[in-house]
Amino acid sequence: MSNIRAVAKKAGVSIATVSRAFTNPEKVSKPSLKKVMDAVEAVGYRPNMMARNFRSAKAYAVVVLVPDFANLFFTKVIRAIQETAIKNGYNILLGETRDSMEREAEYIKLVETRQADGVIQLSPHTPDRDLLPHPHIHAVAACGATGTPYTSVRMDHVAASFAIVNYLVSMGHKRIGCITGLEKNPHSIDRLEGYKTALAQAGIEFDPELLFEGDFTMSSGHAGGDYFAQFDNIPSAIFCMNDEMAAGAIKALRENNLNVPQDVSIVGFDDLAFATYTDPAITTIRQPAEEMGKKAMQLLLQLMDGKELNQQEYILKHEFVLRESVQPYKG
Amino acid sequence: MSNIRAVAKKAGVSIATVSRAFTNPEKVSKPSLKKVMDAVEAVGYRPNMMARNFRSAKAYAVVVLVPDFANLFFTKVIRAIQETAIKNGYNILLGETRDSMEREAEYIKLVETRQADGVIQLSPHTPDRDLLPHPHIHAVAACGATGTPYTSVRMDHVAASFAIVNYLVSMGHKRIGCITGLEKNPHSIDRLEGYKTALAQAGIEFDPELLFEGDFTMSSGHAGGDYFAQFDNIPSAIFCMNDEMAAGAIKALRENNLNVPQDVSIVGFDDLAFATYTDPAITTIRQPAEEMGKKAMQLLLQLMDGKELNQQEYILKHEFVLRESVQPYKG
């Protein structure tokens, strides 16, 4: 637990020289530098970052607000954020909000109390209950939906879900069920819009009976599969708003002696790693998770650096991933 | 960005009184307290935790070293650690090591440089390449295997894998394949021992051909399934050392026209959430993930508090989870 003074003493120089040896080595003469480094070695010195950060009034940390970190999609995003942060000398403080405003407030307090310098918000924005944007707090939203009123990097969920539902239509499906996320979730709203648009464009009438409200978990997908299996007139295809619900639905359908894709076609959303290993592998939309995480962190870095951004919305491209869970409609 | 001085001035008291109002309110008179609180409100004061922590020489943060945080098992553990930490006023810094010593060193440096006060290590201990235990660094290992030379909370993996392989034996299986983790991984070693012991006790000769080395990922489980499907004499059951590999193996077997459990029985390990939603649902061993995380954090808290622990090893109980992936052997 030696400090800068101990090093200075040992090296026979001033503490300023020791400090410079770390932050501006080029401003220190060769001999001094060597003396300092030897002394550092000798006394086993490690700069106290708490003191350094305190002095420079920067915590070199950002909090990442994530609704649920057992969700593999967020896991991918967080990893990318983390890597970008580390490269730039920042740490991340993970805050799992579980849709609780109290928890969210708790974590935002970390930046109010200077334990963190900024926030990345991974929950989609909801105007009535969102704490961000917050005056004086640097924040960027990632993976959100339309209508985020501050810097955000996201996908076009309307276009993406249009694309995948349209694919089902192009395979001849007309009666297409949909397992949504929670009704008020902005992602649900955007993706539902894509779904409706694809139907409308194909001249298929929208039928509210064909909507099942899930919550993005496997178990809700399972419930959705059960729901559709009870129909007299079972939909020939189901659009699940994420891969986890797709996996749950596939399981439930099979329990009802309905095979995917022979009896019912299924599509998902996200392209999580396991989507390849379900049976059948899930045809889905890949969200550019890593790119979004990386970009979000880079933007936050700029914001914290006092830079002005010339865009508020950064839209990244989705990708259609064709696998095995869809078959053409056969009469 | 007002500071304690601004509050003191506004309240007409000294900064010492303001400070006390926060840390020892009972040592401040009622009127003073009110004046302070009003002033806090008026100037929008938030204590600067960086300064406070610096002053008290505690970061109130711990780093959690995790091999892979896209692994749902670790996710459960981390969540429990996180909750326990928050309750006690600590934050966690997540460090994904991906089995790289450099990264691990990087994160351990966070405590050497006083950005964190302790470490929880979730990778199993390997004597030749492990940075912990480290002199002067408070650390506890969680979810490890036998032979951790510092405070650890874990399960008995030998007993657990014995139990599940023994279950296969009791169902009449004699030719039992095994998809392991990496050969040198301590968990692989422990679980392999359980496997061998169960076989030995049943008088079944151990056959190295029946071992396939995976790495705990779905894709390696898939490779393992492929491997066993090529046998002339296909094993009637396979013990997969985690659920993810079990899911991959099930998929590969089915691609080879082998159904689980009709043609081959499968068991897993961990009891991840998705083990219920695979088809068939996986019979497995539940690791007490939450309990281990919580306990580990509690122990670390005690260590950081200067307390001596009266045990070095805390062993938690596993649980056998019966589902659908096993059928009796039918000659």
Added chain:
DNA sequence: CTGTTAGCGCATTCAA
């Protein structure tokens, strides 16, 4: 190129 010095925001002694 180097040293002296002030001060970041706070908790904590010591007197009063």
Added chain:
DNA sequence: TTGAATGCGCTAACAG
């Protein structure tokens, strides 16, 4: 019960 003063470890401004 309160206030004045000190210093945690470091960086940065300034003078030399």
